[in-house]
Amino acid sequence: MKRFEKITMKATALLLSVFAFGTTVLAQGNPTLSDAEVASAAVTANQIDIDFAAIAKEKSKNTQVLEFARTMANDHQAVIDQAVALTEKLSVTPKDNAVSQQLKADAEKTKEQLRAKSGKAFDRAYIDNEVSYHTAVIAAVKDILIPETENAELKDLLTSVVPALEAHLEHAKMIQHKMSGK
């Protein structure tokens, strides 16, 4: 149990580091993200949660967890499709950048930790990670990506995604609460 808590805390810290990294970059007055970089970070953040859902589909037998994972995969794919359609319309090619790279690096570590688990321990770790990940992504979208975006349509898209992320977070918390038996 202690090991599980330690891993969860580590995962949370890693994910929050993306947010901390982004705010530090901005606080230091470094060059701001271009719209192409914002688009890349947004697509990456959505793809990461689809990847987490794929691991859940592979490893979980819990109906609630599987349904949640299916919703995550479908919703985040819908957001990616819309983002890709918009970038094509705007003739913007998503550009890899430090924020996207940090997101990917953190996600790889989390995936490794999730793959090492099974049964109820996996279900708990997956849902705990969904709570942490959505919390970090909501903060990053609101405080980094939206303020950094210049194009009004891209800004609108990011703004419209926030309620979905918040609904996902609340849904994950509901499952987490049920799992804890409270």
Add this chain to the structure above:
Amino acid sequence: MMLPMLTATLKALLPCALILLTGFPFLKERPAAKLHRVEIVQMKFSPSSLSVQPGDTVVFVNLDVVTHDVTEASGKSWRSPPLAAKDSWKKVVRTSANYYCSFHPVMKGTITVQ
């Protein structure tokens, strides 16, 4: 001789008088069933609370990017098919119901039949 005739006449006229007084209730049509629109937007049902008359129709329109549905809450006695972006679904409502989106259970709504 006159009294029975008067009584019979009154008996015959009484229903007519009642009909006139009540304004031909059997001829009155029920108010036309209304169409109510509930938009699904920004992960919310809007309006989330709706009052309708029995037999009214409620149309749910998904204006979000993600897929939603409309599922009766207590016994799941009815549910819509999955509604992709821009899809809509109609239901004739006869009883009050609480409902939610089964994909996003934090999204809830109520229909009250008056």
